[in-house]
Amino acid sequence: MILIGRYLSPYTRRVAITLKLLGFPFENNPINAWQNLEDVRRANPVGRIPALVLDDGEVLFDSSAIIDYLDEVAGPDRALTPPSGSERRNVLRLTAAALGVMDKAAAARYELVMRPEETRHEPWLAHNLGQVHSGLAWIDGQVRGPWMTGEEMTQADVTVVVLYDFLRLFEASGVTAEAVPAVADLARRAGEIPAFAQTRPTI
Numbered sequence: 257m258i259l260i261g262r263y264l265s266p267y268t269r270r271v272a273i274t275l276k277l278l279g280f281p282f283e284n285n286p287i288n289a290w291q292n293l294e295d296v297r298r299a300n301p302v303g304r305i306p307a308l309v310l311d312d313g314e315v316l317f318d319s320s321a322i323i324d325y326l327d328e329v330a331g332p333d334r335a336l337t338p339p340s341g342s343e344r345r346n347v348l349r350l351t352a353a354a355l356g357v358m359d360k361a362a363a364a365r366y367e368l369v370m371r372p373e374e375t376r377h378e379p380w381l382a383h384n385l386g387q388v389h390s391g392l393a394w395i396d397g398q399v400r401g402p403w404m405t406g407e408e409m410t411q412a413d414v415t416v417v418v419l420y421d422f423l424r425l426f427e428a429s430g431v432t433a434e435a436v437p438a439v440a441d442l443a444r445r446a447g448e449i450p451a452f453a454q455t456r457p458t459i
């Protein structure tokens with residue numbers, strides 16, 4: 257399988273970590289929509305990363321759809337999202353919150369890096385960053401320990417950790433370890449696991 261997208265994208269990184277945790281071999285093609293739009297569009301007509309090219313040539317895109325497929329192939333005992341019930345709903349809720357914060361962080365970052373400074377709309381930037389902080393504070397209050405939902409690492413942990421690592425790299429987010437101590441501790445411990453350490457992004 258070939259994972260298209262660079263690990264600076266938290267959406268791509270959550271797929272890479274899931275592939276590694278579930279033991280799927282893959283190659284990474286670290287392209288992005290800004291420098292390689294035509295190549296990205298060949299895999300995903302919307303022109304976004306990540307996309308996953310399967311061994312038979314079928315292409316999947318959107319990180320959640322890819323992860324759903326990987327969980328299905330891994331089977332219910334190994335899947336990172338529980339198969340049913342309140343455990344599943346809880347993991348989906350936490351993962352959705354982390355993805356929502358990720359979308360807001362991306363919107364804030366685009367406002368800063370995609371526009372000439374004189375056209376930046378500060379209220380929109382502040383609106384998005386406000387949602388980043390409120391969402392992340394809520395997630396921090398949900399950590400049961402040692403992982404998000406208790407003893408087992410799940411997709412909620414993968415997504416929260418890639419979100420936090422991305423926010424720490426994106427300094428203008430204003431997110432500090434002190435503001436979200438439970439998430440910061442979770443990310444520190446996850447960072448010692450090879451799947452996380454081997455995919456650590458740099459700007």
Ligand SMILES: N[C@@H](CCC(=O)N[C@@H](CS)C(=O)NCC(=O)O)C(=O)O
Pocket residue numbers: 264265266267289303304305306317318319320362
């Ligand atoms: N919902 C999508 C979001 C993917 C996404 O926004 N990717 C960003 C990179 S972090 C991208 O390709 N942006 C380029 C663009 O939107 O033009 C997913 O989960 O895969």
